[in-house]
Amino acid sequence: MHEPVTFHFDVDGENFSSAGEASVIIKKKLRQLGFSPDIIRRVSIAMYEGEINMVIHANGGAADVTVMDEYIEIVLSDKGPGIPDVELAMREGFSTARENIRALGFGAGMGLPNMKKYTDYMKIDTEVGVGTKITMRVNTTG
Amino acid sequence: MTELKPFMDALGIRVICGEADAFDGVYAGDLLSRAMSHVEAGNLWITIMNNVNVIAVASLADAAAVLLAEGVTLTPDALAAAEEKGICVLSAEQPVYDLCAGIAGLM
Numbered sequence: 007m008h009e010p011v012t013f014h015f016d017v018d019g020e021n022f023s024s025a026g027e028a029s030v031i032i033k034k035k036l037r038q039l040g041f042s043p044d045i046i047r048r049v050s051i052a053m054y055e056g057e058i059n060m061v062i063h064a065n066g067g068a069a070d071v072t073v074m075d076e077y078i079e080i081v082l083s084d085k086g087p088g089i090p091d092v093e094l095a096m097r098e099g100f101s102t103a104r105e106n107i108r109a110l111g112f113g114a115g116m117g118l119p120n121m122k123k124y125t126d127y128m129k130i131d132t133e134v135g136v137g138t139k140i141t142m143r144v145n146t147t148g
Numbered sequence: 149m150t151e152l153k154p155f156m157d158a159l160g161i162r163v164i165c166g167e168a169d170a171f172d173g174v175y176a177g178d179l180l181s182r183a184m185s186h187v188e189a190g191n192l193w194i195t196i197m198n199n200v201n202v203i204a205v206a207s208l209a210d211a212a213a214v215l216l217a218e219g220v221t222l223t224p225d226a227l228a229a230a231e232e233k234g235i236c237v238l239s240a241e242q243p244v245y246d247l248c249a250g251i252a253g254l255m
Contacts, residue, residue, distance in 0.1 A: 022199070022200070022201060023200050023225055023229075025201060025204065026201060026204030026205070026208065027204070029204070029208055030204060030207055030208060030233070033207075033208060043189065043210075047189075047208075047209075047210075050208045051184050051185060051208065054184060054204070054205070054208055055181065055184065058180075058201075110180075110197075110199055110201060111178055111179055111180040111183075111197045111199070111201060111202070112179075112180055112181070112201070114179040114180070114181040114182055115181075116179070116181035116182060116184075116185065117181055120181055120184065120185050123185070124185070
């Protein structure tokens with residue numbers, strides 16, 4: 007049993023220039039820790055999508071990554087508007103992103119589906135008007 | 149891996165920043181979530197998107213280089229990000245389809 011390694015990031019809202027920075031840092035850290043390219047890729051994609059979602063929809067939030075013996079856990083928490091219909095939001099192609107955001111190349115409606123696809127566990131706790139907390143895990147052992 | 153230089157010479161592709169000698173496969177597309185999940189390590193990614201987020205996605209996906217079509221160049225903040233992250237960005241005058249067809253023809 008190793009001591010868990012933790013990373014914390016504050017994600018700026020509406021700041022599309024720095025969006026994705028936390029994911030890029032995590033990717034570097036995981037590489038230094040010696041994880042396989044596949045695991046690094048899956049964590050990076052899931053975290054990037056989550057980070058972008060918080061920038062687009064929630065005026066930012068916090069990202070916490072914990073590296074444990076058996077999995078890497080990513081927790082994204084925001085005080086945004088919440089997701090009224092999670093099932094609908096999980097559908098590929100469904101997006102509520104505004105036109106100016108789509109013009110940047112976002113809003114394909116692939117964010118949450120990608121997060122689900124690239125992780126081994128995903129849980130969404132959301133309350134309209136209060137915020138959203140997404141917990142994802144990528145297994146690091148066979 | 150495929151050597152990049154013959155493609156650059158034949159298609160008039162020029163370097164905006166960074167260095168890339170070779171690539172392994174091509175992905176073409178502009179939607180970042182799609183690119184994020186479909187650009188494979190070593191790919192040449194052809195797009196017309198030129199903002200700073202393209203650089204983040206290219207970095208996360210381990211693209212060999214980003215090839216901007218239709219004579220598009222990088223925004224100043226995207227150029228700064230590409231230089232800082234060491235991402236190779238290329239540019240060509242042709243539209244995406246013509247670049248894809250040209251590259252496929254040379255393979």
